Amino acid sequence: MSSTPASLWLRIAAGIYDLFALIALWMATAGVALLLVHGTVDLAHPSPGWRIGLRGGLLLATAAYFVISWTRGGQTIGMRAWRLRIVDEDGRALEWRRAALRFAVACVSLLALGLGFAWCLFDRRKRGWHDLAARSVLVRLPT
Numbered sequence: 001m002s003s004t005p006a007s008l009w010l011r012i013a014a015g016i017y018d019l020f021a022l023i024a025l026w027m028a029t030a031g032v033a034l035l036l037v038h039g040t041v042d043l044a045h046p047s048p049g050w051r052i053g054l055r056g057g058l059l060l061a062t063a064a065y066f067v068i069s070w071t072r073g074g075q076t077i078g079m080r081a082w083r084l085r086i087v088d089e090d091g092r093a094l095e096w097r098r099a100a101l102r103f104a105v106a107c108v109s110l111l112a113l114g115l116g117f118a119w120c121l122f123d124r125r126k127r128g129w130h131d132l133a134a135r136s137v138l139v140r141l142p143t
Helices: 008-036 048-071 077-081 096-111 115-121 129-134
Strands: 084-088 136-140
Touching: 008 048, 008 077, 008 084, 008 115, 048 096, 077 084, 084 096, 096 115, 096 129, 115 129, 129 136
Parallel strands: none
Antiparallel strands: 084 136
8 A cells, every 4th residue: 555554643633523423413312312212311310221231332433423423434524534544455445344343452452551552663564453353554654
């Protein structure tokens, strides 16, 4: 592929942009959850079932945001701002199974104190654990 692999710093910048879109998505998800229970949740003391259900819904919404963005155009909102695109090793768009695997391993990378993302600093093609698992590469598009 002729495009340049994206650095860790560009990934972080795109992630900050995506965080704003995710906050809006999370707020909408929580709003829908409250509508489903007609607002009858004691938010100061929510039940364990409510907490688990809400967290599951938020995780599902987050996964949908990334997987859909990566499979339809290869870019999230943050990636568009920084001219980044996720592609497979042959330069093609990711199919949904690889995108879902990439998301799952990215979650593990975060839980491992970001070590999976820091791996970009050592890999010659600047790939993190999630890129290695999904056989993908994040590239910087030419101007």
